[in-house]
Amino acid sequence: MDRWAWLRHLWEMKEIFGQKFLTCLLPPYLLPNNVSGLSVIVTGATSGIGLQTAQELAKAGAHVIMACRNTKAANKIACQWKEEAQNSIVPNVEVMELDLLSFSSIRQFAAAWEQRAEALHILINNAGIYLMGEPQKFSDEGLEQHIQVNHIAPALLTLLLLPSLLRAPSSRIIHVNSVAHHCAVVESKYWNNRIEEHKFSSFKAYGSSKLAHIMFLKTLANKLMEQRKTSSIQCLAVHPGVVTTNLVPAFQKKAFWMFDAAEGARSVLYCATSADVETHLVKGFAYYSCNCKPARMSPHADDMDSCLEVWRKTMEILQLNPDYLSHLMANMYDNSD
Template sequence: MMERWGWVRTLWEMVKEIFCQKLLTYHLPPSSHLLPNNLSGLSVIVTGATSGIGLQTAWELAKAGAHVIMACRNTKAANNIVCQWKKDAHNSRILDVEVMELDLLSLSSVQQFATDWEKRAEPLHILINNAGIYLMGEPQRVSDEGLEQHIQVNHIAPALLTLLLLPSLLRAPTSRIINVNSVVHHCAVVEPKYWNSRIEEHKFSSFKAYGASKLAHLMFLKILANKLLEQRKTSIKCLAVHPGVVTTNLVPGFQKKAFWMFDPAEGARSVLFCATSDDVVCNLVKGFGYYSCNCKPARISPHVADTDSCLEVWQKTMEILKLNMNYVSHVIANIQ
């Protein structure tokens, strides 16, 4: 009976967040009005910033004066976007935007990006892990590293990026990690043993793989927050956010907007809020929080409350990345 009620709650969360998102957010102002007047002096990395939510997020942060790093696979497209932004902003503040190459389907690309950034020895104030994939209806695909592509792009690669950028995040007086998540995590189950092994074709579901990758990234982020707290490092805040169902190129079938869907500007609101608002700090639990598209704390999957399951995700992730289980404490010791 309890299990049945659990599924009812899960179904309600998904229906409410997806089909009622317009009602839940009618009171919110435009995304640009959610930002402080001046973000100069802050460095922000936004992954997947050439389209959709990432593009809108990077644009709004740049207009507010932040130093924005567009971390993208398609650097040519990103540079064209930056040139257009600077033309459009010729009568206003000078935009501080740069482009750096990052391909989440290549862990060596992630390592190179982090190496290039860390050479600057500068503080990083906000990391927005926005890039993601959903190969809807497609068969299982495996990356060059032998990982199922959803789990690599949506979890393993951004987890590696986050860990490698911890020294830079710790240099800032306060910093935030923002993981763009999905309400689909509510109906997912994480099975780490399948991350780097093929399963029978008829048993693979791209929807399940996508949901599992988002759930895994949530569970990993919670453990990271816990480990930072154990080391008495409270300067880094770990947040995940469901931006709503948005018309982006993540899913080709969703490029045509339905009446209940968000456009990228609407989808970026909750991401920008979590990245910059002082209010979110008050609602964190042990340095971790999950926000909905209405810029308010939201219910999270019960799996995230299972510490043992979260630790299993952490351990499997570190095993794949060939990193020491005590990586966080080692980073903190070396930066002091």
């Protein structure tokens, strides 16, 4: 990577230290009334941004599905929300088990949801990992853990939930991303292969996984547009800022320039519910920053050939046909006749 590229990356990263200034004039985000009755799946909803996002949506009347590994903790939280409601509307919250380190768990979750034959209005892929400073680790699926949890797993979940998303008159896929994607490149050969220990960087692996998912989501949006000319599904990636969560132990102690979970959830909730985002979509896709405004992505995400290569590699790992989408749409239309 040349020095000009590094300078550009540093310039893009500047906003993490100025995020408080960039958002100081934003009011506390208020959800519109039109979320009442909408079905929303939030992954990783037991802590941090996911917890705050799920709670705000539930309070606003949405049917919220907390998709989590720790169902005991999720059920405890859901019960607490209902107890705190008192005379107000009791939140419509349910808990479903989902482990992003297991393809089997993802398929079971999607199958259980699909059995309902209901519309899904919003999918928020919030769950993620950053194994800061740790050596390269692989999942039981044989994938480097950052790429599995932050990209491959939400990609599989999204693809399997497309029938439910397409049942809604309009739906959204929100992926909680990171400004760290600006400091990364995608090297898919390392997704399921070891790197020499001294060459592995957990930060680069994290950034690469976030970049890969932006490229995948953008490709998905483009393909949906190609299939239906005007897609009912809107795909958005959003950088929520640097937030004090348990994602990174070193970030649990809040610095003056960092967001708390409520501040971090603001841009996610905005992308999930605001009508304004539709005006900034390009072929069904947009990338937003922590100030609830469209932002510039890494140039790698603007290279459509590279995005298509990420799509191809992802589908190969998932053992899905690269034309999965066209077959899915054809089957849906046939069944509706």
